Amino acid sequence: MTAVRQIDPPEHLHAGELTFLAAADDGRRPPGWHLTPRAVVTFVCGSGGLPVPGPGGSRVIDAKFVGERALVERCVVTLAGERGLLLVGEPGTAKSMLSELLAAAICGTSALAVQGTAGTSEDQLRYGWNYALLLAKGPSAESLVPSPILTAMTTGAVARVEEITRCLPEVQDALVSIMSERRITVPELAGQDGAVGYAVPGFCLIATANLRDRGVSEMSAALKRRFNFEVVPPIADFDAEVALVTRQATAAVERGGATFAVDEDVLAILVTAFRDLRTGRSAEGWEVERPSSVMSTAEAVAVAASIGLAAAYLPGPDPLSLLPGQLLGVARKDDPADAARLLAYWDGALRRRAEAGSRSWRQLWEHRDVLRD
Template sequence: MTTTRQVAPDATSDGVPPARQARPAEERHATELAFLAAYDDGPRPPGWALTPRAVVTFICGSGGEPLELPKGRRSGADVTTPGDGTPGDGQAPPSRLVVEAKFVGERALVERCVVTLAGERGLLLVGEPGTAKSMLSELLAAAVCGTSALTVQGTAGTTEDAFRYGWNYALLLAQGPSPQALVASPVLTAMRSGRVARVEEITRCLPEVQDALVSILSDRRVSVPELAGTPDAQVAAAPGFTVIATANLRDRGVSEMSAALKRRFNFETVNPIADPEAETALVRGQATAVVGRAGAAFRVDDAVLDALVTVFRDLRSGRSAEGWDVERPGTVMSTAEAVQVAASLGVAAAYLPSGDVLDLVPGHLLGVVRKDDPADHSRLLGYWDGPVRRRAEDGSAMWRRLWDLRENLR
């Protein structure tokens, strides 16, 4: 006889909300958002939850320095470490807080993004896959309007309804076109409330679907002809409404944007992380979080992570740190992929400990490069025969061990 354990979807037995694999940025960083709202009371664009300067600080951090609320706005206990991201519980923000950096990239890029949004212009984040475009979009939306949830995921099957509106057909058949039967899209909801709408992978949408945004971004209103003659026949955008979209520069099955739509967006390119130390720290932090959610501690040596990130950077750029030429694989060797490999190593070390975790690196790398072009297998072997072998010959024990593992790539 078997029994089935039923779990309430919205609460545990003691009324506490259940754990989730991922929480939106506005929940993860609620303490920091509340603090910055009280910390900087300067001028804010209409509808903004924070000042533009506070938005930049939220994303780029306070440089490790604690910020202090002015005495007239102080309440709560001092906190001198980064916020724990506990969702807002109605308590006053702390009077002292170090704001953690959440995006590894140029501060000038973030500032340009904030200026674009403050001017209510559409923002398009473009770049290689895995460069944190979606994360930056989420952080910007959470800081500007308090929610990142008004999101459309672009696909080849996305219809114009995702940008405008649809209908509850049961109500439509029962009472005809009415405001109650109308189902607002995330974009239309953002227009009504003066918030930021996000469109992920906009170039995966068909051109005629993309162009539904042209009139929205230029006229700032949506007509609902089915409700003609009623006050709801036209929805005008409230102050603060704008759109953040993302697009990959290197992807298959994408649709070219029309010239008219391109003119409605300010393009900003999100590049791979330039600093190897910063990338290694990011990979370590993100992988630690993933393994932590899996219920284990992250126990991968820093030397292994350094070697892993070095491999990704060499293959991504086509040149090793020493200046040796490397044949680039067709697949994208992104930081996001490096995080996934590091997390897999951490999970294996925690739950399947058997020998040196370094022994697992070649197999995971092979899993990454085989995603697109079968010829990438030989390119990875070529990398082993080049930089890996040369570093091993220079006396590095770490690279010597990796060289010895070449057979694991076959």
């Protein structure tokens, strides 16, 4: 009996589906893979509501990643070719989730991950030592502390490096030799067992990078050449995004023990505003000035959740009246000029919608005084 977790890893959460899919498709699979490539795509994108026939009866697979199927197909094919996959995109576009899902589906674990930060050092990507043991006994396989990547290599699993661009460039370059030579040499163990850690078939690497904080600019050209790049776009479909925001905000509020009682209308407005500001173009095709702050789906979920919490714990006026202030809070993060851009949004798209006679937009327009300074 495992203890209750805040977030369950996908290989655990979807264990049933994974076993089912592994049994259902007996096609050819790349060495070391638990599922066929096509089954991996089905696992990530769902079966589109159609039941997949399998040994224990057929079963509908839920979509876990909302986005283009072709993108997932490219990712899977890249990994099947044992090439590195780099997922780039704006923050909050579910890059990490996609990498976890892929890892869980391909090798049954998403735990072999390194989180990139400015403090990430080379031994987190290659290997470290149990220093006490090292000094006491000298270098031996026993005192070696393998990194998740070395573990993945020797077991033929998928290793993940989150936010790779936040590592210092010289640290990132430790990956170059790993990805081209597919082995890690441990010079300290020369002449002993395990002096060279070889990658067994099935080892591959998924990295994610955020286009906003540093871009991929600090990656060396050598490293870039060893990755296939996939840009994960924000969710393109409006309804899918509203559904996602509703689902996740509800879950967040309910974890707190309250009930989520925010109108669908309010959420639709919230998502519309986020999409307009994110894309720089309103749903009607009007030009909107983009704030430099991130207006991702994840932020929309956070705003929806805090409106939900406010409505649950501090029931008061119309939840719509909280929206301008919340938006201002999101937009103001990076650049003070973003507040002015938000005003321009109110002046432009929002005012036109209010004038066109939509009731909720008119209400939102009436709450504009919140934005004045």
